[in-house]
Amino acid sequence: MTGGRPTPARRARSGWAGVLVVLVAATPGHAGRSFIPIPEIILDPNEGTTLGVLPVVLFTNEKDEIRYMLAPDFSYNRTREFFPRFRLFSYPTPTRRWSLIAGKSTTKDERYIANFTERSLWEGRAYVVAGLLHERDSTRRFFGLGNASNEARESNYTDNDTVAEASPGLWLMPHVALGYDMRIRRHSIEHGQVTSLPFIEKEHPEIRDRGDAPAVYWSHRVSLTYDSRDSIDIPARGALATAYTEAADRTLGSATSFVKLGAAWRDFVPVHIRRMRGVLALRALLNYVSGSRDTPFWEQSSLGERDLRAFGTDRFIDFNRSAASVEFRVPVYSRRLFGVNPELELAPFFDAGEVFHRIDDSPVSDLHVAYGMGFRFVVRPQVVAYVDIGFGFEGSAVFSGVSYPF
Numbered sequence: 001m002t003g004g005r006p007t008p009a010r011r012a013r014s015g016w017a018g019v020l021v022v023l024v025a026a027t028p029g030h031a032g033r034s035f036i037p038i039p040e041i042i043l044d045p046n047e048g049t050t051l052g053v054l055p056v057v058l059f060t061n062e063k064d065e066i067r068y069m070l071a072p073d074f075s076y077n078r079t080r081e082f083f084p085r086f087r088l089f090s091y092p093t094p095t096r097r098w099s100l101i102a103g104k105s106t107t108k109d110e111r112y113i114a115n116f117t118e119r120s121l122w123e124g125r126a127y128v129v130a131g132l133l134h135e136r137d138s139t140r141r142f143f144g145l146g147n148a149s150n151e152a153r154e155s156n157y158t159d160n161d162t163v164a165e166a167s168p169g170l171w172l173m174p175h176v177a178l179g180y181d182m183r184i185r186r187h188s189i190e191h192g193q194v195t196s197l198p199f200i201e202k203e204h205p206e207i208r209d210r211g212d213a214p215a216v217y218w219s220h221r222v223s224l225t226y227d228s229r230d231s232i233d234i235p236a237r238g239a240l241a242t243a244y245t246e247a248a249d250r251t252l253g254s255a256t257s258f259v260k261l262g263a264a265w266r267d268f269v270p271v272h273i274r275r276m277r278g279v280l281a282l283r284a285l286l287n288y289v290s291g292s293r294d295t296p297f298w299e300q301s302s303l304g305e306r307d308l309r310a311f312g313t314d315r316f317i318d319f320n321r322s323a324a325s326v327e328f329r330v331p332v333y334s335r336r337l338f339g340v341n342p343e344l345e346l347a348p349f350f351d352a353g354e355v356f357h358r359i360d361d362s363p364v365s366d367l368h369v370a371y372g373m374g375f376r377f378v379v380r381p382q383v384v385a386y387v388d389i390g391f392g393f394e395g396s397a398v399f400s401g402v403s404y405p406f
Contacts, residue, residue: 034058034340040075043398045312046139050077058379064340066383067091079139079193080105091382095120107193108158110136119232127177129167136160138193142200142207145297146318147355147366151394155203156192159298160214161185175228181221181246187298188214207297215255217299221246233382233403235268236279248299258291258299266406271328278330281347283406288359289319303353303368306405310370310392316355322363323353325406327374340379347374349388349405368392376404 040052052075059068071087085103101113115131138158143149162185169179189212191199201208221244229238243263248254264285271278287301301321302314308323327349334343351370356363372390387400399405 032060032062034060040073041398042075042400045315045395045397046141047077048079048139050075050080052076052083058340058383060340065091065381066340066379069383080107080109082106083109085111094381097382107138108136109138110134125171127169127171129165131163131165133161133163133165135162140192141197141312141314142204142297142317143315144204145206145300146357147316147368149316153203154197155200156194156197157200158190158192160188160190162187169223169225175226177225177227179221179223179225181223183217183219183221185217185219186214187217187296188212210294210296215296216253217248217256217296218252218254219246219248220252221260229268231381234378234380234384235281237268237270239268240264240266256291256294256296256299258289258295260287260289262287276330278328278345281325281327281329281404281406283325284323286322286363287320290359291319295319301355303355305399306401308351308353308368308370308392309349309372309388309390309399309405310351310397311368311390311394312397316353316368318355318357320357320359320361320363321353321355323351325349325351327405329374329376331378343378343380345374345376345378347376347386347388348372349374349390351390372396374405 034057036056036058038054038056040050040054042050044050052073054071054073057070058066060066067090069089071089072085074084076082083103083105085101087099087101089097089099091097096118098116099113101111104110112134113132117129119127121127136158140157140159142155142157143151144153163183165181165183167179167181169177171177189200201212223242223244226239226241229235229240241264244261246260247258249257262285265283267282269280269282271280289295289300291300297317300317300319302317303321303323304311304315305313308315327347329345329347331343331345334341349372352367354363354365354367370390370392372388375387377385384403385400386405387398388405390397390399
């Protein structure tokens, strides 16, 4: 979530926890095509333990640049049972990309995602991002609202989410863009499949009439972005800063009304210490939601997973949030394998954040922290897979996915 609003691109998370084995288990392929069998081992606080295999096929051009990546997987989880998924990522030009993801478990879970990005339209003066998402996740958790929500009140539900989103924008200056985003979302909840936990409405009757019924939400966002990164996917220097305002209103067809304000900043600083070279990655964000009692809990701000890497998705939820992260990405291994030039990075990290209810509450008075070690498998110029092992006051967690956490 970003300020409580999942996007198709943001939700396209993949289980790549076995990605490090690539460095020793790769099988060379033909020129222009490489086959990489990757074991999957995922330890997620929500999903539990998942085991599987991810056979990746990379299609490269004569410059060894990846043009297509085919990455289906076959996994088993005690809750979801068997969950095969198809993934296809395309990078036809340096400014254009698209992806398709489709999967359905042998129980009730399913995920279908389509994304398209073009960063250089109208002779480089405009861009567009568009996405479609339909997801049914029976492992979702809810602990209650507030920064002090109790782990003992953990509940489960199935999240039914369908999102259509379009985000055109104009480059006002070489590094400054003005963007507009329209998002239509249909959401509902139902009983989950984690039988050891109570249903959300039984454990938390206070959320009734706050997003539990099927409804359609239509929001509009205007943003101003500064982007001086040297690379979108694998930045080594530069900054990315965004400020936005977003609104949904009943008079415009939304099931409820709310206003969101937010700002996020990322900085990437090259560091050279004797023979060691790396990138210091920094992130800070602040989100406010001005709503009412009927503002759905899943449209509010949340922390967990990529924002607080010792806790599950949406572990802490309230109207507002603050968060900051720092990690040091250091390349430790590089060798030409299976037709490409993969790199292994180590990335010790530290996260801190909190959610809070009122706009005049302190955003740093009761921070939750997470710390740990990250592993990144990098194939330049655009492919990154990560594994993060995080520790916090509720225990440890292992997360994995495609692209850097931030």
